[in-house]
Amino acid sequence: MTLVNNQEQSEPGANCSKPQTVQAIIGHSGSTPTMSFAKIVGNFHIPVISHFATCACLSNRKEYPSFFRTIPNDFYQSRALAQLVRHFGWTWVGALSNKNDYGIDGITTFIKSATEEGVCIEYIEAFESTSQYTEILRIVNIIRSSTSKVIMAFMSHREIKLLVDELYKQNVTGLQWIGSDAWITDDSLADIYGHTLLTGSIGFAVRNAQIPGLGSFLQKVNPSQFPNSIFVKDFWEHVFDCSFTTSKLTKRCNGSENLSDVQNSFTDLTDLRFSNNIYKAVYAVAHAINNLLLCEENKSSSPNACLKLAEIKPWQLLNSLQSVNFTTPGGESVFFDSNGDSPARYELINLQSVDRGKIDVETIGYYDASLPKDQRFSMNNVKVVWREGGDQVPVSVCSTSCPSGTRKAMQKGRPVCCYDCILCPPGEISNKTGTIFESLAFCQSSIMISN
Structure with a gap:
């Protein structure tokens, strides 16, 4: 509500260059929080552009009239995962999700699509990272007693880490994991006890990209640039093991520390899948604003036709966003359909090794929902690592083929x-x-x- 109301009081007679309200909101990363506030700000016609909220429910223009996203919605991912399962001949699989809008909506669409592909689901279970330990044990026992060897896990990194950790402790092995985009490339997977259990996992993720200028920018980040940022302060203290407040336990931060000498996930620019979605969201807003300000051709006939930046209303930016169409330096086209969705294009990811502190991700195929159905899914020639490092495609069927006679x-x-x-x-x-x-x-x- 702070974002949709003018909270800053200008001095009498001051020439304020800022708009009265925010013109657009970028975020949130989660579907459920996005659903909560996107519905409210939609009444004020303020655009909301998410980089990671994938629930297909957010494509409902009646419920979320100002919502856009730079990540495909899960309707396409779920269908792609069903085709993936069918491609490898797995007709007998387990289905797991977390108990929120992202998990339930995604796994429901997957089950429907998988059934249409001739795949049967042995069990369907859902849980949260906050679920009781007894609930986790119950699901582990279901997996242990099941005959299917392939599990579709439509959940976040928090749930998969919790579950695999317990499976590892109880020595439940031999499973082929299929992951949704919320965990399949998450770096934190390298820190769990059951790391070997996730080696060989496959799943779809948005395409990787390079962002020009980001590396040099990150190396120059300093707390003095962002004096009010709690994140930068905490990040700085963690990276350099120092404190901005007086402490007997750690040395004092002086702000002269240099990030160019640091090697961590913050400075690692090899995997910018979701960072690139934020990049695209920012530039989509910039292009929409720029299109509203480009009015040179109207000056002669209507001098008042040109808008100033502070005069742009959210509803004007909302309309401009709907027609945005540009290409990133990496050659990726960015535009939104009538529901605010981006084109559904994925890379098929294979976790080829998951060790403590490091995760090796390899692209083994592609999926493009804009192509005819029989051309959407393709594999490249990269060798696939299967469950727990194996080199053979697992078999997961309820009954084997009937022989002649x-x-x-x-x-x-x-x-x-x-x-x-x-x-x-x-x-x-x-x-x-x-x-x-x-x-x-x-x-x-x-x-x-x-x-």
Whole structure:
């Protein structure tokens, strides 16, 4: 509410160059918090541009009329994950999510899409990082007793770390993890006890990028530039093991410390997937403002047609954002559809090694939702590391293919992926191998077949 109200009182007669309210809001990273405030500020026509809130529910223009995002919505990710599962022949999988809008919405769409692809779900469970320990144990026991070897985990890094840590302690192994974008490239995964369990995980993430000038800018960051920033102060004290306040335990920070001598995740610019989304959000607003200020052609006919920066109203910026279309220095096109969504393009990620302090991420394929369905998913020639470092594609089916001379018989009360193979009656034969994707594993008269 502070953002949508003018809280700064100008001096009488002062020439204030700032607008009365914010013209746009960049953030939040989470779907649930974004849903809370985007609905409110939408009533004031203030644009909200998120870099990481992926819940498909946010594409509802009636509920969130001013929402935009520079990350694809989970409708596309969930469908891409379902096609990924089908591609590797996994017809029997477990489904896990966290209990929030991101997890529930994402896993629901995945299950629907997976079912359409002929995939069966053995179990569906949801939990939070704040869930009771008994709830975590219950889910671990479900995984231990299950027969599926592939798990789709639509959750954040907090939940996957908690779960895998417990699986590691209880020696539950041999699982192939499929991850959503909220954890599949998270650096903090390298710090958990069960690091080997996540080696070989695969999942989709937004494409990596380079941001020109960011490296030199970060090396020059200094607390004196941001005297009111609590983050910079805490960050500085942590990196240089010093304190801006008097302390007997640590040395005093003097502000002359140099970040160019530091090697940590802050200065590591090899993985800027989500930083690039923020970069695109900032430049989308800049382009929208610039388009409103470019009015040279109107000066002769209407001198009052040109806006000043402080005069731009949020609703004007909202309309301008809808028509923004530009290309980043890296060649990526940035625009929004009628629902405020960005194009759905992903890289298929493989965690090839997850060790303490380091995570090795390799791109092994691509997904582009703008292409025809049979062309959206593609693999490149990079070698894939499978579960726990293996070199063989795991098998996860409820029932194996029926051999020739047998037919499928559905198991009562179980999904269609689970069946028995029974011998054909005398005088009948089956010369087809039947899987869940084939309906020809049935017996026919041997005379009919010979004819």
